[in-house]
Amino acid sequence: xxxxxxxxxxxxxxxxxxxxxxxxxxxxxxxxxxxxxxxxxxxxxxxxxxxxxxxxxxxxxxxxxxxxxxxxxxxxxxxxxxxxxxxxxxxxxxxxxxxxxxxxxxxxxxxxxxxxxxxxxxxxxxxxxxxxxxxxxxxxxxxxxxxxxxxxxxxxxxxxxxxxxxxxxxxxxxxxxxxxxxxxxxxxxxxxxxxxxxxxxxxxxxxxxxxxxxxxxxxxxxxxxxxxxxxxxxxxxxxxxxxxxxxxxxxxx
Numbered sequence: 001x002x003x004x005x006x007x008x009x010x011x012x013x014x015x016x017x018x019x020x021x022x023x024x025x026x027x028x029x030x031x032x033x034x035x036x037x038x039x040x041x042x043x044x045x046x047x048x049x050x051x052x053x054x055x056x057x058x059x060x061x062x063x064x065x066x067x068x069x070x071x072x073x074x075x076x077x078x079x080x081x082x083x084x085x086x087x088x089x090x091x092x093x094x095x096x097x098x099x100x101x102x103x104x105x106x107x108x109x110x111x112x113x114x115x116x117x118x119x120x121x122x123x124x125x126x127x128x129x130x131x132x133x134x135x136x137x138x139x140x141x142x143x144x145x146x147x148x149x150x151x152x153x154x155x156x157x158x159x160x161x162x163x164x165x166x167x168x169x170x171x172x173x174x175x176x177x178x179x180x181x182x183x184x185x186x187x188x189x190x191x192x193x194x195x196x197x198x199x200x201x202x203x204x205x206x207x208x209x210x211x212x213x214x215x216x217x218x219x220x221x222x223x224x225x226x227x228x229x230x231x232x233x234x235x236x237x238x239x240x241x242x243x244x245x246x247x248x249x250x251x252x253x
Contacts, residue, residue: 011103013249014174014183015095016167016198018190019108019115019133022211025083028114029058035074036065054109055134055160059146062136066143075144079114080121085211087239092124094243101250103183104128105170107163109194111136111146132166156197163198171201185249188231189242190216196223202231207245212237 020027033041045064049057065075095102104127106115113136119125136146148160157163167188175182184205188198191211196219199208210217212235223229234245 009100010178010181011099011101012184013102013187013246014105014171014185015102015187015189016105016107018192018195019106019110019118021191021214022085022189022195023088023106024118025085028079028082028110028118029061031078031082032065032075032114033061035070035078036068052158054158055146055148058111062144062146066141072138072142072144075113076117079117082118084122085239086237087241087243089122089124089239091239091242092122092127094246096124096127098246098250099127102246103174106131106133107166107198108133109149109158109161110134113137113144130170132170134160154197157194161194163194164201167198167201187246189236192216193219196220199231200228204230204232206230207232207234209234209236209242209245211235 017023020029033039041061041064045060048060095104106119106128108115108131111134112131115131115133116125119128132149134146134149136144139145150161150165151159152162152165154162154165167186171183171186186202186206187209188195188202188206189209190198191214193215195210195216199220202208208216208220208231210220210233217235220229220233224233234241236242
């Protein structure tokens with residue numbers, strides 16, 4: 001009788017992805033707005049945005065879209081048509097072929113409906129163990145209702161989401177679930193200003209992958225001399241740049 005096979009060892013590396021302008025090539029909210037009859041927001045609605053209250057502003061936009069008769073089908077179709085960021089599907093192909101090494105998570109200020117819809121359509125949903133984002137679902141009247149993800153005390157982040165809080169809690173919780181085994185390295189792939197805060201939780205073995213010349217990259221360049229930023233930084237233009245880095249790290253084993 002053959003000996004029982006032991007469970008596969010837990011993945012060595014954690015990769016966290018932003019969604020808008022990181023996995024996809026544009027902001028998903030902008031794609032949704034193009035479903036409006038005029039394909040743009042009226043000035044009064046555009047001008048009602050307040051810094052740090054993006055979630056609240058998006059709630060107003062979705063309510064306005066429903067009032068204008070934009071259907072669920074139109075929104076779904078617009079989201080599915082968003083192109084991926086350059087080379088990201090190649091990156092996912094690489095990660096799919098090394099699933100035992102990498103655990104993948106999305107951390108995004110978009111919403112569940114946009115992210116789930118796009119990932120399913122692209123055929124990559126099953127690669128992600130967890131999606132942290134703002135809850136969104138259609139109500140009985142056909143309106144897409146958006147809620148904030150959580151509340152937090154971080155003074156640097158929008159009131160509905162601190163990605164560093166999410167990262168720290170996830171890593172801590174997963175280590176416990178993995179029988180005390182920590183991830184060897186953590187990688188964070190993003191583009192925006194709200195992707196800077198989570199990089200402050202990365203250590204010297206970890207890597208921040210900011211999209212080159214986007215806000216996250218510029219802000220991290222300014223912070224590189226700061227004691228708060230301990231990670232490596234590898235800017236990317238295409239997902240191929242990230243593949244190259246990860247391939248090197250796998251080769252170091």
